[in-house]
Amino acid sequence: MDYMFKPITNCDLPEIRALQPGDWPDITPVVAWYVQSSFCRPIKFCTQNQIAGIGASICLGKTAWIAHVIVHPDQRRKGIGQAIVERLLHDLKTERVQTISLIATGAGKTVYEKSGFKTTTQYVFMNKGTQDTSPLGSQATVPFRGEFAEQVSFLDWNATGETREEILRSALTSSRLLIQHGQVSGYFMPGLGEGLVVARDRDSGIALLNERIRYSGRVVFPAGNSHAIDTLSRSGFTEEKRLFRMHYGKPLLFRPEMVFSRIGGHLG
Numbered sequence: 001m002d003y004m005f006k007p008i009t010n011c012d013l014p015e016i017r018a019l020q021p022g023d024w025p026d027i028t029p030v031v032a033w034y035v036q037s038s039f040c041r042p043i044k045f046c047t048q049n050q051i052a053g054i055g056a057s058i059c060l061g062k063t064a065w066i067a068h069v070i071v072h073p074d075q076r077r078k079g080i081g082q083a084i085v086e087r088l089l090h091d092l093k094t095e096r097v098q099t100i101s102l103i104a105t106g107a108g109k110t111v112y113e114k115s116g117f118k119t120t121t122q123y124v125f126m127n128k129g130t131q132d133t134s135p136l137g138s139q140a141t142v143p144f145r146g147e148f149a150e151q152v153s154f155l156d157w158n159a160t161g162e163t164r165e166e167i168l169r170s171a172l173t174s175s176r177l178l179i180q181h182g183q184v185s186g187y188f189m190p191g192l193g194e195g196l197v198v199a200r201d202r203d204s205g206i207a208l209l210n211e212r213i214r215y216s217g218r219v220v221f222p223a224g225n226s227h228a229i230d231t232l233s234r235s236g237f238t239e240e241k242r243l244f245r246m247h248y249g250k251p252l253l254f255r256p257e258m259v260f261s262r263i264g265g266h267l268g
Contacts, residue, residue: 005087008042008054010035015051019070027068030266031056039166041091045084055084057092058267063162063252064092066102067266085115089248100248103265109244117246121222121256125240126232128217139207141176141188148177151184159198159259160268161252167267168192176211178204188212193263194220202227205260212261224256
């Protein structure tokens, strides 16, 4: 097969729409974000002058994510997905990234295992549907203030084991915080992906999750957060599915019990 890897540009976005998986959110805004972000490397796999597949890496210093590995329906079962993963892995390893993470479907899990990825945990998708649900918590949140920026970054690092200030920065001003004794005990970022919620304890997390579900009745979080699973189940939410979080290289000091709502499939 004659093929070539090239960087994705804004000019490619109309053609990339043809790769849209039916059960995924619109991929175009995220791919456009990859193109404009200096720490992201979106690539396309071209054959016969057409885009047969895409993928992207998000480099956060010593850690990184691989995301949006998608192959055109007419080009599947030709090893293209594996080739994209291997290319992204190669580029990240040359930058001495220690840990590479991703989220995989059951079908995609096999592809990543062939490249050396191991399962870390699962992500749980829960949905309230159209039914009314009881409130989850009652603690009052406050708007973000600049004096708390460092605390938010530290709390995020403590939960994820990753340095994500550059990711969080764009959503800080619209975030909501829980403050206890002058310290940030949790935050909700409605402007970041699916609405990131991170908290250092159960009560703070549930209170922020209560605010989060006003924006959307679908919540995704790590399976290790038993408090979120139990609370949402008692409130009438049902589990839709689970996907696999996987890693390559050094395992992260990841604390799933602190993550009550993820950013998205491209960043956990």
